[in-house]
Amino acid sequence: MFIIALSPIIWLVVALSILKISSHKACPIALVFASSAALFIYHMPLVNAATAMLEGIALACWPILLVIIAAIFTYNLSIHTKSMDIIKKMLTSVSTDRRIIVLLISWGFGAFLEGMAGFGTAIAIPASMLVGIGINPMLAALVCLIANSVPTAYGSIGIPLVTLGQITDIAPLQLAKYVSLQLAPLNLLCPFLIVIATGQSIRALKGVFFLTFIAGISFLIPEMLVSFFMGPELAVVAASICTMTAIIICAKTLKVTDDTYRMAINKVPVPFKKGLLACLPFILIFIFLLTTSKLIPAINQPLNLIKTSVLIYSGADASPYTFTWLATPGVLILLASFIGGRVQSASFGEMFLVLAKTIISLRNTIITIITIIATAKIMGYSGMTHEIAETAVNTTGIFYPAIAPFIGSVGTFITGSATSSSVLFGKLQTASASAIYANASWIAAANATGSCAGKMISPQNIAIATAAIASNGRESELLKSAAKYYVSFIILMGCIVYFGQIFIH
Template sequence: MTDLFSFLLAITPLALLIIFILLLRIAVHYAVLITLVVTWLIASWQFHLPLQVLTAASLYGAAKGLWPIVIVIFAAIYGYNLMLSNGSMAVIKQALASVSDDKRVQVLIIAWGFGGFLEAVAGYGTAVAIPVGILIALGIAPLKAAVVSLIANSVPTAFGAVGIPVIMLAEQTGLAVQTLSTHIILQLAAFNILLPFVLVAIIGGGIRAIRGVFLITLLCGVASLLPQYLVARYLGAELPAFAGSLGGLVTTIVVARLQKRATSTEGVALLTLFKATLIYLFTFVFIVLCSPLFPAIKQSLGSVYSLIDFSTAMGGKLQLKIEWLITPGVLILAASLLGAWIQGSRPKVFVQQFFATLGQLKKSIVAILAIVAMATVMDKSGMITVIATTLVATTGIGYVFISPVIGALGTFVTGSDTNANVLFGKLQATAAQQLGIDPHALAAANTAGATGGKMISPQSIAIAVSASKLDQLSGEIMSTTLKYCLLYIALLGLGIGVYYTVL
């Protein structure tokens, strides 16, 4: 077994993150920067990482955080802000609210379907803040609106925004994106079906609330799962959450209309709604066109790239490939500019929203760059291997059962599935290799577990509290959501453990 002292030093950066963010309440970007410095010191002193390699790994990690993570987040929030400024988002909200007057159906449409869609194309708290506000406006108690929105913002986060968590997981581990995507969908399949029933039960005050809406709830879950599976298996990570949320949303709306649960609320003209959704429609079209479905386009646009070399003689190959035209962030940015222009936004608004979005995200950008740099240093210094070796030696095959807990911890601390995968993805893959298990399985388990931790992440709770204006009940929101989170993680760990070790 790796000596205890090396193990304790290797986990120190992770422990510090937990202490700084959860106990000392230090802002995430400051916490990560301080932890990065500590990681440098440990990597240099205990793990003998040369200064040249340490510098190269840090720069490479920061650059990888910038491209593709930051560019995707910036483009998604920029597009969302443009829609807010030109009134398109208000049109979408009105259209969703007019579908049904049954609150159980409303929660499926708004928290599950539309919330999942927002997570797929934007993320960054929009999938909690917006559904909470709409549900409260429709007469749902603020506490319930906050809880159901937090629970709904779990499964979709595996592939939101635009697959970045899985794409980064693949880059960190060197594993195949499509294989990872397929494993993740299979591990989360049951929750795609079960969670809509949970949301209905919460809104209706118990299991009996499912009566009368069993079929529409089941169809909502199935229609979310099947498109996700097909897209994940055959296309990759960018579109599963997109396809799943649209499948669930459209199916629920159609069935609700057929059941004649229409409300008296004034609807929205189809042409007006079409125009309001142009940014998202263009995003979908552009990403599909640059997917493996159209290899000629993908190959042609993909040929425009740059290679930035951070390699050193002692540190091995560290090359960052920047694809200038087919990176999801660039496609979302193009879709946002084109869609907003058609929606009536003018050059002045484009510039204003650009700098407003940059200001809005500046702290998150710092945190992302630092956390990816930290994870890269931990990997190159051997700290990740030391942690994995010790955990496997201590728990044996039982590690498989607790692998989702590690992913959940990552999201709980950092508030991001992407960051959880950057921190622990390589750890999970290394542990899997030592146990003789397919690395795709445990790397996927990290992402699956991370979706559970998202429910109770302090950042998510803060967003829900802000949107519901329930500052005095933040503890109650956390404790209520925590029960569902613990059950979610326990069932997930049991399922993954049994499947990969017994069956």
């Protein structure tokens, strides 16, 4: 029974890693595996299987796909209005030191893109920018993969944790708190690894050690504060803005001068007004999400009343699914993007055309997300997820928390998405936690933490990185380089989760 319950996941591992089948083709087949096992082995009534699938489709469309489409639309619109070119000029005018520029673009700006858009933009754009200013292509791809690891849990306006909360019935605010605690050491460590990788030696930290530490601490503290008091949506966005500001201030005041890392960069000053206008859509997103958050109940509570609850799943343990129509990040992102785009002189016709092209370009992602969430719903309601959890706990016993991050990383390795990993293994993690009387929220958070490590070695993200640096065919070389960091991360994460549960419990 265990192998049958695991069959959709086994298929995804084989299809995506060995057979190299694209996810939008492999995931519908996984749905067939799950449906067949649920109907014929676990004796799930047909109507229950159908309604479980419908609930998965509803969750996929609102709010997950809405956020993804809105976030990518914002980025595409910034390219259409040429705002992204201005933002690039602003970033590259900060310093002529290679280490500082790499840190600013891969760590700071990359995290900002992950927080706003995610789904590969945080790897592709910083990597292409670094290559454009003369950084070795493979090095550019590697540092962007490392930098993109820890922000992943909060990507696309926190959608992995929001989704994990909906899958596990745990408040996203609670998950965000625990994820920020689990990632704290890595948030400090990551900038140091980026600088060391850039200089290909620990000696590269000479002269920029303090700046590198500031880059980590200025990311860590805002992320924890926002996670603890607001939730996951703005945690990485706020952290990335703070760390970019801190890096720029340090670069300007410390005046790092080391000829070994000096770059020939043509600094082009950008007027304040022009820079502000280029960043306007992103600024508006931040303002809208902040003002509608729980920090301002006078706005948050009335907006949250505009909702519709529908009973979709027909099984015994069914609960209504709620569509929140206005107080949802996707709607607010779209509103901010349209206002920002209009101020930047884009017509509504142009913006709707960019939106249409965005949706078309994401068609494979849409298929993947819908089918993977429908698969997870059927596996959860039929008892397949419980079967897997029971076996995992019987095998590992009280040491299960140590492998919880590894399981989360496998989900991201398979799908390329922390959101999909949350869907695949969220229920598995909480069921396993219950079996060993561990804190379910802490173990569920470990799934998202592990997803961050898995993002570094996911074939999908490796392919995005090599495409961005025009080095197709060198995927295995890049994977080999990233794997060393992945192993270190996953061991450290396992220790943090295992020993951390003592204090949380």
